[in-house]
Structures are given as C-alpha cells and as structure tokens.
Amino acid sequence: MxxxxxxxxxxxxxxxxxxxxxxxxxxxxxxxxxxxxxxxETIVKKTAASFRPYQDPSDLRQPYNWCKSSERKPYPKIKSLENDITIRVSLKGNRVYILRNNQRIYTMLASGGVFKNGKSLTPTGTFHIQDNRGESFYNPNLNEGANNWTSWDKKDVYLFHSVPTKDNGKYNLKEAKKLGKQSGSHGCIRLSVPDSAWIMNNIRTGTKVIIKNN
Structure with missing residues (x-):
C-alpha cells in the first residue's frame, strides 16, 4: 500500500x-x-538661438555688453519721414531687429517679460510706436526705473527702455547681465543703454512693432 x-x-x-x-x-x-x-525617448532642449528668426550677425559684440551698442557697426541712418521701418521683437530669442522693407539692418540684444506658465508678461501682436518717450522714469510700485524709454503701447504701460535702474538711479547690474541671454522684465523690452537711446531719438511715432515669441 x-x-x-x-x-x-x-x-x-x-x-x-x-x-x-x-x-x-x-x-x-x-x-x-x-x-x-x-x-x-529623445529629449531635444531648445536654446534661445533656435527661436530667433535671424542668425546673429558676425559683428554682434562678444561678450554681450549692456553699456555699448549691440553691434560694432554704426547704427543705421533713419530719415525723418521714412515709413518702411519695422521693429521686430523675438521674446524667446532675446533679440530686437530693426527692419527696412522687411530686411534686417540691425540686431539688438534684448530681454522681454519673464515667462509664467509658458506665457511672457510681454504681450505679443502688432503695435505702434507712440508719441510718449523720455530720458528716464521710476516706478515706485516695482521699485525699478530705466532710461531712454519709448512707448509702443497706447496706455504707455509697455516700453522700450534701457536695462533697469534702482531707486538711486544706478543701473541694476544683476538684471543688466540678463540682456540678450534671458527674459527678466515685467513686460517692457529692455535694451542696452545706447540701443535704447537710439530708438528714442530715431524711431518715428507710428512705426510698426511686431512682437512674437520666436
């Protein structure tokens, strides 16, 4: 068993x-x-250069210098009644382009509004240079000012201006170092000191301003 x-x-x-x-x-x-x-999965990280509609010119200053003109060549001469000039802004590219008949004639280092939730504090679209402009301003609510400002907004909220200044009138060096490299403003377009002065003194009222992310 x-x-x-x-x-x-x-x-x-x-x-x-x-x-x-x-x-x-x-x-x-x-x-x-x-x-x-x-x-x-291949992750491709885009750089600021990939968003620019134009390649940087060979005479763009290296390293970037917020105290000097963006290009080493002289600024273009703009006639008083010239109406074929357009200012093109690339927010993610950190550049401002001066166009004549849609052809680039000058490139400027810039810093637009910071991006929050994928959207810049600088509005995109088509605008026009306004009458209002001046040598300096200070906004106590933001504890920030700037020099050489030119309005491109009917309510004068958004401007082209120099890198920011502090309450004592001195330039904010920490913010100035962002020029051409990253966004940093509350919505205005920051430029080098000479570039902002050139726009204030040479770009006529009514000039078209086109602002895009790229």
Whole structure:
C-alpha cells in the first residue's frame, strides 16, 4: 500500500515544484516587460538661438555688453519721414531687429517679460510706436526705473527702455547681465543703454512693432 502511494505522491510533488518555479520565473519577466519602454525617448532642449528668426550677425559684440551698442557697426541712418521701418521683437530669442522693407539692418540684444506658465508678461501682436518717450522714469510700485524709454503701447504701460535702474538711479547690474541671454522684465523690452537711446531719438511715432515669441 505504501509503495503504491509513493510514486503518485512523488509525481505530484515534482509537478508542484515545477509549477511554483515557473510562476516565479514568469512574474518578474512580465513586470520587466511592462515597465520597459517600447521606444527610446529623445529629449531635444531648445536654446534661445533656435527661436530667433535671424542668425546673429558676425559683428554682434562678444561678450554681450549692456553699456555699448549691440553691434560694432554704426547704427543705421533713419530719415525723418521714412515709413518702411519695422521693429521686430523675438521674446524667446532675446533679440530686437530693426527692419527696412522687411530686411534686417540691425540686431539688438534684448530681454522681454519673464515667462509664467509658458506665457511672457510681454504681450505679443502688432503695435505702434507712440508719441510718449523720455530720458528716464521710476516706478515706485516695482521699485525699478530705466532710461531712454519709448512707448509702443497706447496706455504707455509697455516700453522700450534701457536695462533697469534702482531707486538711486544706478543701473541694476544683476538684471543688466540678463540682456540678450534671458527674459527678466515685467513686460517692457529692455535694451542696452545706447540701443535704447537710439530708438528714442530715431524711431518715428507710428512705426510698426511686431512682437512674437520666436
């Protein structure tokens, strides 16, 4: 009797061990396949240069200098009644372009409004240079000012102006170093000191201003 039961019990025991072993082997493999990505994801990080509509000119100052003109060449001469000038702003590219008949004639380093939730504090669209402009201003609510300002907004909220100044009138060096590299303003377009002065003194009222992210 004992001998007759031994063979079936041994056979069942072997089968049970095989089933348990197969279960242990198959479970990790299933989890590994489920967690393994089917395709390799390639992350391409875009730089500011990839958003610029124009390649930087060879005479753009290196390193960037907020105290000097952006290009080493002289500023373009603008006639008093010239109406074929357009200012093109690239917010993510940190550049301002002076166009004549849609052809770039000068490139300026710039810093627009900071991006929050993917949107810049600088509005995008088509605007026009307004009558209002001046040598300096100070906003106590923002504890910040600037020099050489030119309005491109009907309510004079948004301006072209120099890198920001502090309450004592001195330039904010920390913010000035962002020029041409990253956004930093509350919505205005910051420029180097000479560039902002040139726009204030040479760009006529009514000149079209086109502002885009790229």
């Amino acid at each position: 004992k001998k007759s039961l031994l063979k079936p019990l041994t056979f069942c025991f072997v089968i049970l061990i095989c089933v348990i072993s197969l279960a242990r082997i198959s479970m990790p493999q299933t989890q590994e396949k489920a967690s393994r990505p089917t395709k390799k």
